[in-house]
Amino acid sequence: MSEKNTLPLKERMKIVRTHMPELDPEIRSRNFEEVNLGLPPADALTEATRCIACAKPGCVMQCPVGVKIKEVVALIYAGDYLAAAAKMREDNALPAITGRVCPQENQCEGGCVLGRKSAPVAIGNLERFIADYERRSGKLGLPAIAPSTGKSVAIVGSGPAGLSCAGDLIQKGHRVRVFEALHELGGVLVYGIPEFRLPKSIVKTEVDNLRRMGVEFETNVVVGKSVTIDELMRIEGYDAVFIATGAGLPQFLGIPGEHFNGVYSANEFLTRTNLMRAYQFPEFDEPIYDCRGRDVIVVGGGNTAMDAVRTARRLGARTATLVYRRSEAEMPARAEEVKHARQEGIEFQMLTAPVEFLGDEKGWLTGARCVRMELAEADASGRRRPIPVAGSEFILPANVVIIGVGTTANPLIQSTTPDLKTNSHNYIAADPETTRTSKRGVFAGGDIVTGSATVILAMGAGRKAAAAIHEYLTSDGRWELETSGL
Amino acid sequence: MYKIVEARCVGLNIKQFVVEAPRIARKQRPGQFVILRLHERGERIPLTIKAADPAAGTVTIVVQAVGKTTSMLNCLEAGDSILDVVGPLGHPSEIANYGTVAILAGSVGTAMALPTAYALKEAGNHVVFIEGARSAEMVIFEDEVRQASSETYIMTDDGSYGEQGLVTRKLNDMIAAGREIDFVLAVGPVPMMRAVAQLTAPLGIKTMVSLNSIMVDGTGMCGGCRVLLDGKSKFACVDGPEFDASMVDFGVLMQRNAMYRDKECESLKQFNEHKDEQLERLREELAAGEKHYV
Ligand SMILES: Cc1cc2nc3c(=O)[nH]c(=O)nc-3n(C[C@H](O)[C@H](O)[C@H](O)COP(=O)(O)OP(=O)(O)OC[C@H]3O[C@@H](n4cnc5c(N)ncnc54)[C@H](O)[C@@H]3O)c2cc1C
Ligand SMILES: Cc1cc2nc3c(=O)[nH]c(=O)nc-3n(C[C@H](O)[C@H](O)[C@H](O)COP(=O)(O)OP(=O)(O)OC[C@H]3O[C@@H](n4cnc5c(N)ncnc54)[C@H](O)[C@@H]3O)c2cc1C
Ligand code: SF4
Ligand code: SF4
Ligand code: FES
Secondary structure, eight states: OOOOOOSOHHHHHHSOOOOOOBOOHHHHTTSOSOSBOOOOHHHHHHHHHHOOOOSSOHHHHHSTTOOOHHHHHHHHHTTOHHHHHHHHHTTOSOHHHHHHHSOGGGTHHHHOTHHHHSOOOOHHHHHHHHHHHHHHHTOOOOOOOOOOOSOEEEEEOOSHHHHHHHHHHHHTTOEEEEEOSSSSSSTHHHHTSOTTTSOHHHHHHHHHHHHHHTOEEEOSOOBTTTBOHHHHHHTSOOSEEEEOOOOOEEOOOOOTTTTSBTEEEHHHHHIIIIISOGGGTTTSSOOOOOOBTOEEEEEOSSHHHHHHHHHHHHTTBSEEEEEOSSOGGGOOSOHHHHHHHHHTTOEEEOSEEEEEEEEOTTSBEEEEEEEEEEEEEEOTTSSEEEEEOTTOOEEEEOSEEEEOSOEEOOOTTGGGOTTSOBOTTSOBOOOTTTOBOSSTTEEEOTHHHHSSOOHHHHHHHHHHHHHHHHHHHHSOOOOOOGGGTO | OEEEEEEEEEETTEEEEEEEOHHHHHHOOTTOEEEEEOSTTOOOEEEEEEEEETTTTEEEEEEEOOSHHHHHHTTOOTTOEESEEEEEESOOOOOOOOSEEEEEEETTHHHHHHHHHHHHHHTTOEEEEEEEESSGGGOOOHHHHHHHOSEEEEEESSSSSSEESOHHHHHHHHHHTTOOOOEEEEESOHHHHHHHHHHHGGGTOEEEEEOOOOOSSSSSSSOTTEEEETTEEEEHHHHOSEEEGGGBOHHHHHHHHTTTHHHHHHHHHHHHHTHHHHHHHHHHHHHHHHHHOO
């Protein structure tokens, strides 16, 4: 304990960033095992040694939930992994998950001062290291639970926002019940993000921990259909509700041929493979289109598209091609996923967009008519707008097309809760600070408020909501919204 | 877990189950469905709710064995459980007083149409129920159909019961004889629904069909259930399952429903070869799950 890093700064800065060991691309592109194997302890120590313990750490400022990275890293250096994990958990309820899926290059590591001259401290890898250590040690100290307040909270949706909110509220002594539409808990973490990036067992451990802390879970409840928000409050007696239903509605392109057999939304393709384990057919009953020896195109440039194209590769696709209308520099996917995809033989068709899907007379997809794009001047959003290049059309053969161009809000709750205000895209309007909605006692956060964002932002929203709900339940219950303009 | 409190065969390969599902029983409206999953490796399949008893907390489903999941389900008995049941899903049928309503239902579609038939009759309509089946032993729920309608016809393909011929022939004959029909609902195999649409569209009779596209989540999340309506995609699970027949592209529906045919055959073959083992495993899993799913 309390061992301090005494290596001179100059020396520290000479140490090269350690490398995350990974499965061989040749082998891993044929299975669903996790690609990254985790840092060995010696490398974790080396990595921790690199940190120069800035007075004003840019890493912390760039982490959306302000994880005390400097202190965590110092505890890793001192070899006290459990203390490091505990420090981590003060701000981040799901470190084993965020360590794996945060876009670190735009967040913590993007803010690390070492990145200016060489490579930033591998904060994500360290975060994963201590979280995995803690989980494997079986010594996760469950936090103390306050005496019962007699209040109860319903949480709708079991993604990162819902789970982290549940974790905080149960500690405050409230009764907490999470309602989930699907048969499995975890939201996008189980139906979207594939096993090779985030093993399901990790999500399951987090859920089990919450169960042990007393959180109740009820699967197979579609709020808005099986029960409404009003019924939860008036009939079932919940004092507050947190809506964390994500942005799960898939967008299609609206171009001709989208009904051909072989055209999937990324959500369907990933749900069939991840949630329903179609890659283990016929051991599992859910089928998926046989990609073996076939050509697969995935449209999009974000994490979802990247997950779909790498999944198709693992299902045996002969060619797995990513088609994106901007250039690689604009791709929103995590840098590591892009790197891994390349290693796995994914082909990239940048500055390309499909304009029509083609099929045979029986309705099976045969290809996509595509057009090349070029980037115009940056628009108001600061992004360069792609415009089609005249006369550049060509045909990409394909048996499967997966559309991963984004998702929007699912309207099931909004349409059955008339006094819940929404914005123009049907996302729920909520105060960014208090997560309060226009409806008394109802809070909302995560993707259902912001639109598709990140795991850590959803988690942060869940924790904010927990604090606000606790305050609401333990104060005079005023519901002041005048200030927030809702 | 959802306990089966009653199970009985109601026709050839068709079984009716009463299942404990209190939330669903409270909210069900005619035309809505559930999605269920039988075991940890199971797929999710949609089934219409035939009836609900909110006081007893149960819903009734009727299942025709066509592939692996429905075959496995139809091996279950009272006392067994279903791992997952979610619902009620989809829009309820639109109930109004149209005047004279013709309901055309084929095979298990009869069970699916019954709750809507009752509701339409209740709403003051004169309900003509035309039930179709391949042969006598496929005719189901005759008594209930008679109760739910004001006028009942049973049609069999082979003439072994009721009148011989297709349900559309009966409707056609009625219209030809000058019967005014104000509204039509067709529930059954896709070719039957298409034939109904072709018959009523030129006559301008408002016609609804219940589309049975392949589904996964049933909440609008995957888009796998999409159907083509006047060239636009709609999700059958949340926008339907009932749609205006004159807008439906039935060809696309049939084509998409055939998407997994090879795999479905493989699955069913495997199940039939290892039926006893698979059922034993299912029951073991459910028994172990009893503790797990409190
Ligand atoms: C394929 C994919 C890959 C991604 N990769 C990354 C990544 O690498 N890094 C990253 O930071 N982010 C990533 N994201 C984004 C991230 O997963 C989301 O921003 C995050 O999960 C949002 O969390 P949430 O809790 O708001 O909602 P979700 O995780 O979407 O969870 C919402 C839950 O609510 C349930 N639900 C919905 N409606 C109802 C209802 N009416 N009643 C009951 N339950 C309901 C849903 O079934 C779901 O389980 C990815 C997203 C996808 C789709
Ligand atoms: C809204 C809705 C309500 C339904 N209600 C009922 C009901 O009350 N009773 C009932 O018996 N069936 C009903 N079905 C059909 C039922 O869902 C399918 O028969 C079932 O999914 C087949 O599963 P399986 O594994 O046994 O067969 P599979 O092996 O999946 O399929 C066997 C055969 O059935 C066809 N098929 C596959 N999926 C469907 C499907 N979703 N709809 C129609 N045909 C399909 C296949 O093309 C194949 O020919 C309904 C379907 C929908 C969409
Ligand atoms: S939560 Fe994400 S952004 Fe914050 S430190 Fe961890 S990996 Fe970095
Ligand atoms: S910015 Fe980098 S070097 Fe500075 S404290 Fe954070 S991790 Fe350490
Ligand atoms: S079944 Fe997935 S959207 Fe309809």
